[in-house]
Amino acid sequence: MSKRNLIFLSLILALTLLVGCAGGGEQPPQDTPQEDGQKAASDLKVGIVLSSGGKGDKSFNDSSLRGLDRAKEEGLIAEYKYIEPKEVAAAEKGLRFLAQQGYDLVIGVGFMQKDAVDTVSKEFADTKFAIIDDVVDNPNVASLTFKEHEGSFLAGALAALLTTHEEIEGINAEEVVGFLGGMDSPLIHKFELGYTSGVDYINETEGTDVKVKINYTGSDPSAFNDPAKGKEIALAQYNAGADIIYHASGGTGIGLFEAAAQTGNYAIGVDSDQDWNQPGYILTSVLKKVDNAVFATVKAVKEGNFEAGLKEYGLEEKGVALTPLTEAGVTVKAAQEAGDITAEDVAKIEGLKAKIPAEIKDKIEDIKSKIIAGEIEVPNYLEQAQ
């Protein structure tokens, strides 16, 4: 290979790397902590390092920031700073920067920051840390995780109750519902087990015999980004008699929603409010309420009862929830105000929710309170596996 060729190739590679890195965030973390709000009564300082996607991801990051906004509104904190790291390595610098600046509570969003939070929390033993969606076992770190299985249980109960209501358009005679998983992995089995347990519970209490079709997209991470295969799987499940499919498959789920709109059947979204994705075909979404977890943690620090260690947010702590079964959720309404979706779409979303019989809504509420009261125990795959 001649010298000229080598230079040419290295230029291409360098360009590739540049473009590849530019995706995550906009500025380097060191010089861009952004201030929000003014000095108020409280002098508690909270800093947060967001995960990939940054502010405006309509998901975890925005939800975390909503929690901090609420804390500010309620006077718990005067200000907070957020950092958008452009890569995982930059997250560690961001955490360290915030700790050095004397922030009382430093939050890392997402399991990708597990190692970074671990390292930095050891360096700053006097600072309080929180990690979202993973566990860091240090004496000054609160690990905020979510009981996805409880939310999935409600989704399973809803699907099993609804699939026997043939009078609703799009619901067939067969008592079959579906589950679409992304990568075949323990975390996704947690969703699956919660969902099938919800279906089983309805079968027991209502005397029905609802079956669950289960598919996993693949066994490597690309299974979370394969909407074309997701659509084929959904079509196959709908064809085999399923009329409601719940997914825990990341971007693959977009294919499910398209299949639902194509066949006129229904889907249930996951993690964030996905009801607006194909308005009128998505019954509800199983939410992870990161905002509530963040708010509760800030409140605990403010009130002086911050506890390190694992803190699981379930239905009781409002850490997981379904989007409302009676109206469009807050995210949808905010999107409408921002002009991202039309009033017509919101009407479709609410029209579908109006089709769900009131007795089913009551039963879901009832099941929810039973789970909170401990009368129903939802199995956790991750604990069973250990």
Added chain:
Amino acid sequence: MEIFQQIFNLETFSSTLRMAIPLMVAAIGGMFSERSGVVNIALEGMMLAGAFIAVVVSYFTGSAWLGLLGAVFFGGVFALIHALVSIRYHADQVVSGVALNLLAAGGTVFLLNILFNTSGTSPSVTALPYWGPFKPTVYLGLLIVLISHYILFFTPFGLRVRAVGEHPHAADSVGIDVEKIRYVCVILSGMLAGFAGAHLSIGVLSVFREGMTAGRGFIALAALIFGKWYPFGAMGASLLFGFFQAIEIRLQGIEAIGIPAEFIQMIPYILTVIALAGVIGRATPPAASGEPFEKGKR
């Protein structure tokens, strides 16, 4: 018997066809490139770029057909980079291919952020209309196989492509412009891969999602090898792989059969290894594939 019906029904076969088309068309693209002597492992990236451009053009013009054309055109432009690097600058074709795959993976996410201010998923766009039971890309894809077979074996251009891929110096000595043929073939491979990507994003779906080709470019390469660098071979292999995917989806969850889904997911790769190892008739790549052509060098 009931299980048999669950697995083999009309829907299984239409699913097979839908999943085979992107493999088939991309494999034909790879075939032109490799038949002319340029290894193209950038099919994955070219497909991804095509899928992205199809959605972007469809979004801004409202026409899915223009989206398809845009994907084909830009696929060719993207392949031109590979052509320049490997033909003009005689660089390592595998390295250039890897670079293009990375460029497509990062570049599409980057542009998604700039154009739509979203991360991961584009807004929904106008998709191609149905022609009977399938999208037009399915029929066009099958037509592409027929035309490619004709071009490769019944036209002077096809003869030149094969000559250039087998023995470029011999071809050169009888006055064939080796570089020109290779440029045309590599650009053609990018156009076809772009078409395959458009089939995914505005044929099967109506959105772009980061990394949505999910390794199909590499399975297309496997189909090309398993099909022994013949258009109908690549078609047969793609249909077989598509069929395994359709079966695998339907087998999951039927405990009576007890074959793990992962095993069926492996089959395309196992078959490719077997084909390469020469168990079912040896798969021999074009002799000059991967070698840069330097005039006057023996």
